[in-house]
Amino acid sequence: MKKIVCLLGSPRPKGNSAVMAQALCEAAEAAGAEVQAFVLNKLTYRGCQGCLACKKDAEACVLDDDLTPVLEAVRGCDVLVLATPVYFGEVTAQLKGFIDRTFAYLKGGYQHLPRGERSRLASGKTLVFVIAQGHPREDLFTDIFPRYQYLLNWQGFTKSHLLRACSVYHQGDAAARPEVLEEARSLGRELAAAEK
Ligand SMILES: Cc1cc2nc3c(=O)[nH]c(=O)nc-3n(C[C@H](O)[C@H](O)[C@H](O)COP(=O)(O)O)c2cc1C
Numbered sequence: 581m582k583k584i585v586c587l588l589g590s591p592r593p594k595g596n597s598a599v600m601a602q603a604l605c606e607a608a609e610a611a612g613a614e615v616q617a618f619v620l621n622k623l624t625y626r627g628c629q630g631c632l633a634c635k636k637d638a639e640a641c642v643l644d645d646d647l648t649p650v651l652e653a654v655r656g657c658d659v660l661v662l663a664t665p666v667y668f669g670e671v672t673a674q675l676k677g678f679i680d681r682t683f684a685y686l687k688g689g690y691q692h693l694p695r696g697e698r699s700r701l702a703s704g705k706t707l708v709f710v711i712a713q714g715h716p717r718e719d720l721f722t723d724i725f726p727r728y729q730y731l732l733n734w735q736g737f738t739k740s741h742l743l744r745a746c747s748v749y750h751q752g753d754a755a756a757r758p759e760v761l762e763e764a765r766s767l768g769r770e771l772a773a774a775e776k
Pocket residue numbers: 590591592594595596597598664665666667668669670712713714715716748749750751
C-alpha cells in the first residue's frame with residue numbers, strides 16, 4: 581500500500597491549494613493509498629537553526645517541536661505532497677520552514693558523497709508540488725517547482741510531479757475549476773497505482 585504524506589502550507593484551511601491537494605489525496609485513498617495529512621499552519625515550529633548537529637552525531641534534527649513527528653512521517657512515506665499558494669513568488673513561510681528542516685535528512689559529509697548516497701531517506705520517493713497561483717500569467721513563478729525538485733532530489737525524491745493552477749485567487753476559485761480537480765484526482769489515482 582502506498583503511503584502518502586500531505587503537508588498543507590497555506591494558512592487558509594479551505595483554500596485553493598488545500599482543495600487541490602484534497603482532491604488528489606481522496607482519489608489516491610479511494611485507489612488504496614494511505615494518506616496522512618498535516619496542516620502546517622496549526623503547528624508550532626522553528627526553521628532550521630543551522631546548528632549542524634545532524635551533520636555530526638545526530639541522525640535526525642535535534643529540535644523537538646511540532647515538526648518532529650512530521651519529519652518522521654516523511655521518512656517513512658512513498659509520496660510527499662507539498663501544497664502551497666504562491667506568496668511573493670515563493671512557497672509560504674510555513675512550507676519553507678519545513679523544507680529547511682529537511683536538511684537533517686542529509687548525512688554528514690553529504691557534499692562529498694555520490695548522488696543516491698547523500699540522504700538518510702530511502703531513494704525512490706516521489707515528490708508532488710501543488711501550487712495555487714493568483715496571477716493569471718502562466719509564465720510567472722515557474723521557477724518554484726524546478727528549484728525544489730532539484731534540491732529535494734538530493735534527499736531521495738527522485739520522481740516528481742507538479743499540479744499547478746493559475747488565476748486562482750479567492751477561496752473557492754480552484755473548487756470551481758473542474759479541469760484542475762480532475763487533473764488532481766487523476767494524479768492521485770496514478771500515484772496510488774505506481775510501482776514503488
Ligand atoms: C501574502 C500574499 C502574497 C501573495 N503573493 C502572490 C504572488 O507573488 N503571486 C501570485 O500570483 N499570487 C500571490 N498571492 C495570491 C495567492 O497565491 C492566491 O490567492 C492563492 O490562490 C492562495 O492559495 P490558498 O487559497 O491555497 O491560500 C499572494 C497572496 C497573499 C495573501
